Amino acid sequence: MNVGLAIGLLGYLSTRGFEASAGWTAPELITIVLAALAVMVTILGIFVAILAVWGFGTLRELAREAAMIEARKVAREVAEPTAARTAEEMINQLRMNEEGGDYGAAAAEDSGDGS
Numbered sequence: 001m002n003v004g005l006a007i008g009l010l011g012y013l014s015t016r017g018f019e020a021s022a023g024w025t026a027p028e029l030i031t032i033v034l035a036a037l038a039v040m041v042t043i044l045g046i047f048v049a050i051l052a053v054w055g056f057g058t059l060r061e062l063a064r065e066a067a068m069i070e071a072r073k074v075a076r077e078v079a080e081p082t083a084a085r086t087a088e089e090m091i092n093q094l095r096m097n098e099e100g101g102d103y104g105a106a107a108a109e110d111s112g113d114g115s
Contacts (some may be wrong), residue, residue: 003043004036011035 011032012024025030 003039004033007036007039034047 011028015028
């Protein structure tokens with residue numbers, strides 16, 4: 001609003017000077033009001049653009065933090081049982097080999113030839 005009034009005053013002073021006159025004509029008044037409105041809308045647009053860039057950066061950072069927290073939680077839920085199961089399988093396999101299991105048969109089974 002203040003910007004609009006300042007532009008109107010500058011427009012008036014630049015066209016009429018400092019002398020008092022009968023007033024503004026309709027085209028002058030419309031021109032001044034529309035120019036002031038254009039400046040105010042431009043300033044509002046710049047302000048909204050700055051807020052949008054700031055908001056996007058903040059939103060991206062918050063989303064990254066939430067994704068990291070969720071990924072760690074899921075990794076713990078999946079990794080612990082998988083590691084325990086894998087360790088148990090390896091221990092059982094080692095016990096079987098130590099207890100007199102046939103190493104040749106196990107090796108053939110692992111290689112896939114069957115020989």
